[in-house]
Amino acid sequence: MSIRKRTWKTGDGLQKEAWVVDYVDQKGKRRLKTFDRKKEADAWWKAAGFEIEKGFRTPDSQSVTIAKAAELWLETCRGHKLERSTIDAYAQHVENHIAPYLAREKLSQFTAPMVREFEDRLRNGAAAPGAAEGKPRSSAMVKKIIGSLGSLIADAQERGLIGRNVVRELSKRRKGADRRLEKRHKGKLKIGVDIPSRDEVKAIVDHLEGRWRPILLTAIFTGLRSSELRGLRWSDVDLKKCELHVRQRVDQYSVMGAPKSESGQRTVPLPPVVANTLREWKLACPKSKVDLVFPTGRGTPENHANVINRGLIPAQLAAGVTTLAHDAKGMPLKDEDGKPVIRAKYTGLHAFRHFYASWCVNSREDGGLGLSAKAAQGRLGHSTIAMTLDTYGHLFPRGDDGSELAAAEKALLG
Missing domain, CATH: 1.10.150.130 (Tyrosine recombinase, N-terminal domain)
Incomplete structure (x- = not known):
């Protein structure tokens, strides 16, 4: 690269001069950039010199929008x-x-x-x-x-x-x-805010009915994503062993494909309430060309919005798992009669996935499964254990409550 002065005469014999920056672009081609003053050439070189030296510079004339x-x-x-x-x-x-x-x-x-x-x-x-x-x-x-x-x-x-x-x-x-x-x-996910509490889940389960009971029960007690639930096939459900295998998913366009990552393919055990419900549901389940567990009445993949609007929300309203509705400014909404507007507390199936994660990691004394972080990662289909711990690490038993500290102190000091 060099900065040099160039002089020439026009056809009328007028003396002209300019300053030229001579450099090689990222493709190895020689380039010239002309300026009226040396000050301008120096300023341009100061801004672009690093790119030129590293072979990064692309001439404006060759650049795309x-x-x-x-x-x-x-x-x-x-x-x-x-x-x-x-x-x-x-x-x-x-x-x-x-x-x-x-x-x-x-x-x-x-x-x-x-x-x-x-x-x-x-x-x-x-x-x-x-x-x-x-x-x-x-x-x-x-x-x-x-x-x-x-x-x-x-x-x-x-x-x-x-x-x-x-x-x-x-x-x-x-x-x-x-x-x-x-x-x-x-912030961290909170029980009763982002994650349904045990009492809320029990109330919802008690009010599940009809064709939505099987899919929502499965969501609660397996933690499957919505796309995985809608893509689940009977060939992937082993009711004798009480387990299901996640091998595919259905996207928002009702197209079936593999899970997004290799770790998404997993085996999840079924608690008795889910296994028994699925046995009953299998007898009444609409026929599907691809053997879906939760198809529509026509045998096509179920729509995510239908599961939410016709299954999840009505079940919460019936169970009293609700909250007051607010407008964009945070003010309580009221109906035509001036009464507060009530809405379902949890708006998506992912709340059940959060609950399942908390159920997996809570101690047995607290009604959980007491699983390790690695086991919970496998159940949830997370790609890394870091994802599991970053999201749900605060839900694991701390192991430093008062009784355990007292026992440890007694063992140490006598």
Whole structure:
């Protein structure tokens, strides 16, 4: 690389001069960039010199826009046969959030400060160029959008269209602090708030009926995900051994496929109440071409929303597992007669998965199974034991309550 002065005469004999930065780009091709003043050339070199020395620099003339990079990235995702729901989520990130703000930006001119500005505009709801108004995004949504932005730039980097990924570089520096902040805001899962209590589960079980009783009982006492429940086949249920095998799942488009990870394939024992209920249900279960345990009346995979709206919510309302409804400002909602609006306390099946996890790790004295962290990981299908401990570690018996401390003290001191 060099910065040199260039002089020449025009056709009219006028003396001209400029400053030229001579460098080699990331593909080994010689490039020239011209400036009117040496000060401008020096400033450009100061900003771009590191990229040039490391072979990262992509000339603006050779760079693609973020819109084009996004298009190529989505093609890559389809080529890798990612799940349809995943690709659709990525496409929505691009169409609704990334493209309105950054579509025309060139990758070679995209910087860390621009990433931060983009984050702020999303979080604050600043209007995109050409739009009349904007809408604030939640912190969780901003995180997902930035993740997709980093992935599309990574794809462009692999294609040789850009040398650096400023989003990933920025994320690495902030990762630890962001994780700690996220944990502080999110807090630990709480019994009676995120996890149904034993009394609540008992009340719900007592009010389960009809075609929803088998699937919701299975959800409570096996911890299967919604997609795993809806993809469960009779060939994977061994009622003699009282266990089921998770081997496939049904996505939101009713397409059956393998679990998301290898650890998702697992064997889960069935307590008597579930095994007996499934024996009865097998006699009344609608016929299904793929032998589903919980199909619709037409034999097709059950819809997740139906399980929630027709099964989970009515069971909670009947059992009195409810809470007061609030508006966006946190004020209690009232009906036309001025009475408080009551709604089901738990809005998703994942609450039962949380309960099952707590049931697995609670001590036998407290009515739990007393399983180790490793055994609980296997039952839940977590990819790592760290995931199990990070999510449910605080629910394990502490082993340092008053009686145990007294016994230990007596053993030590006499």
